[in-house]
Amino acid sequence: xxxxxxxxxxxxxxxGRQVTLACHxxxxxxxxxxxxxxxxxxxxxxxYSYGVQDTNKGEVSDGYxxxxxxxxDLPLTLESAASSQTSVYFCASSRTGETEAFFGQGTRxxxx
Amino acid sequence: xxxxxxxxxxVTLSEEAFLTINCTYTATGYPSLFWYVQYPxxxxxxxxxxxxxxxxxxxxxxxxxYRKETTSFHLEKGSVQVSDSAVYFCALSPEKLTFGTxxxxxxxx
Numbered sequence: 001x002x003x004x005x006x007x008x009x010x011x012x013x014x015x016g017r018q019v020t021l022a023c024h025x026x027x028x029x030x031x032x033x034x035x036x037x038x039x040x041x042x043x044x045x046x047x048y049s050y051g052v053q054d055t056n057k058g059e060v061s062d063g064y065x066x067x068x069x070x071x072x073d074l075p076l077t078l079e080s081a082a083s084s085q086t087s088v089y090f091c092a093s094s095r096t097g098e099t100e101a102f103f104g105q106g107t108r109x110x111x112x
Numbered sequence: 113x114x115x116x117x118x119x120x121x122x123v124t125l126s127e128e129a130f131l132t133i134n135c136t137y138t139a140t141g142y143p144s145l146f147w148y149v150q151y152p153x154x155x156x157x158x159x160x161x162x163x164x165x166x167x168x169x170x171x172x173x174x175x176x177x178y179r180k181e182t183t184s185f186h187l188e189k190g191s192v193q194v195s196d197s198a199v200y201f202c203a204l205s206p207e208k209l210t211f212g213t214x215x216x217x218x219x220x221x
Contacts, residue, residue, distance in 0.1 A: 042213040090155060099144040099205045103155035
């Protein structure tokens with residue numbers, strides 16, 4: 001079955017370190033998204049991509065970057081982790097022109 | 113820009129009670145509207161959707177009607193079960209989803 005997987009599921013890192021969260025989907029979807037989930041804020045969009053070599057900033061992109069070198073993967077990098085980036089991160093994907101998105105299980109990141 | 117305003121939680125109900133979770137939106141054009149559900153420790157799953165005005169989405173006993181005149185997409189269920197305990201998110205698109213803040217629902221036996 002097609003799926004979307006995130007790794008790791010849990011991560012503890014120190015302030016100032018670079019961290020990369022992986023997202024891999026096997027649906028061959030063109031659209032991929034990264035969200036963070038925080039109490040009282042719901043899900044907020046960090047970055048998104050509509051295809052290979054395409055990346056766009058979302059509403060909370062500062063301190064994060066993504067790259068899209070193939071259809072299946074959209075890794076999220078925190079260039080210098082900060083305590084404010086402690087959160088649960090969700091990756092999602094969808095087909096071009098379709099509105100339904102499929103979500104991964106999430107990565108809980110703690111920055112100490 | 114697009115935005116979603118969702119009923120604040122948490123909401124606690126007894127089993128078999130009637131559920132309404134309010135959702136209103138602001139958007140340009142004609143967005144699609146969604147309800148996603150998040151069970152403890154899991155990612156979000158699509159519960160139901162509606163793609164145009166007056167459409168009714170339904171799934172697992174839940175329903176929501178796309179009301180363009182009131183810009184609303186309220187979630188309803190006639191008789192909730194303990195297994196419905198979860199966080200519910202209203203969202204709109206096209207393409208990149210805009211979410212409400214989520215409503216935590218707890219059903220007590």
